Amino acid sequence: MxxxxxxxxxxxxxxxxxxxxxxxxxxxxxxxxxxxxxxxxxxxxxxxxxxxxxxxxxxxxxxxxxxxxxxxxxxxxxxxxxxxxxxxxxxxxGTGWSLGRAIGQDLLVMAGGIGLAPLRPLVAAALAAPHAYGRLNLLVGARTPDDLLYAGRLRAWTAAHGPPRCAVAVDRPSPGWWGRVGVVTTLLNGARFTPRNTTAFVCGPEVMIRAAARELVHRGLAPHRIRVSLERNMRCATGHCGHCQLGGVLLCRDGPVIGWNRAEGLLSVREM
Incomplete structure (x- = not known):
């Protein structure tokens, strides 16, 4: 560094x-x-x-x-x-996604909007080592089709039968839209994973992270196996300006990727 x-x-x-x-x-x-x-x-x-x-x-x-x-x-x-x-x-x-901790497990990658960008290297790493992991699910949401990142790649993955198992949804479709309509959490119904043997990686707007993490917990994932990125809170990267502080955590030093078992409490503190 x-x-x-x-x-x-x-x-x-x-x-x-x-x-x-x-x-x-x-x-x-x-x-x-x-x-x-x-x-x-x-x-x-x-x-x-x-x-x-x-x-x-x-x-x-x-x-x-x-x-x-x-x-x-x-x-x-x-x-x-x-x-x-x-x-x-x-x-x-900052901290990484710690993909190595998920060896042998199903992978569930959930992205909202530009949150797909920091998740893309994780998907690439998982695809480069297909025998190291179980099933790979990529669930992507955006406001409109025009807001989708890497639209060509997502469309190809969605049409393919091999990994990743990809599904895309938008809130407001336009004529010719090829994916689904709704919020990203609705795509979980079509994902294939075993909750007790799955690690999830979630990035997007804060409201999306909350909804996705809570739905995953409801479906049986342990909170510490849900990794979320709170990168939107960062400013200086050195922990001096204080803009990224949530409770006792400085995200640019201790994050931005942390487990939901820690993130839920930190985000709740900010709401108070």
């Missing part, structure tokens, strides 16, 4: 939705950040604007991909990058 931003060059920019792009970055010099694991994040610096925490959405040998939604000045500047331009990169930071 480095506390000094290293120069990274943009090698590719891929539009995902009207306000979201995937930016591929490669070291601009000999120095590179340490290897990432799925679920970790980097601090990405737009020169002259500022930096924000962004989870990795694909991990290559030397390249990293970050899927970024334009919601503020820094993220808008990053979304406007073009190949050849440079950014600063610090990291890796």
């Amino acid at each position: 480095t506390d000094v931003p290293l120069p990274y060059r943009v090698t590719r920019v891929r539009p995902e939705t009207a306000d979201t792009v995937s930016v591929t970055l490669a070291p601009a010099g000999a120095a590179a950040v340490a290897p990432f694991v799925p679920g970790q994040f980097a601090m990405v610096y737009a020169f002259g604007v500022g930096e924000i925490p962004v989870s990795v959405s694909r991990i290559g040998h030397r390249e990293l991909v970050h899927t970024i939604r334009a919601v503020g000045a820094v993220s808008a500047a990053l979304c406007a990058l073009r190949p050849g331009e440079q950014v600063g990169l610090r990291g890796p930071f």
Whole structure:
């Protein structure tokens, strides 16, 4: 991990939705950040604007991909990058999904909106080791079809018979919509998993995380086997600004991925 931003060059920019792009970055010099694991994040610096925490959405040998939604000045500047331009990169930071703890178990991956981005490397890692895990379910929800990330890949997975067993739902369909209609938790009825031998990985808006985790517990999953990412609360990555503090936990240091057995209480404290 480095506390000094290293120069990274943009090698590719891929539009995902009207306000979201995937930016591929490669070291601009000999120095590179340490290897990432799925679920970790980097601090990405737009020169002259500022930096924000962004989870990795694909991990290559030397390249990293970050899927970024334009919601503020820094993220808008990053979304406007073009190949050849440079950014600063610090990291890796945070806890990962700890996929290794789920060896031999069924995997249940639930994503809402841009929450699919930090889960994508986990799915890739599971697909790369098909004999290490049981059944792989990928359940994805979004507001509209136009809000779906990686729509082409999701459509191919949904049509295929092999892993992952993928299902996609949107709240508001449009003409020609090929998936289901409803919230992401409704997709659990078609998933194949054994609750006592399943690890779940959940990322998305906080309301979606709460609903998904509570439904999973209702269906028999132990709370400690439900891993959630609370990355939307992070700011500085060093634990100094306090914006990511929930109770006694600093998410950029102790998270953003934590078990639901801890996360439920932390989120309840914030509601009080």
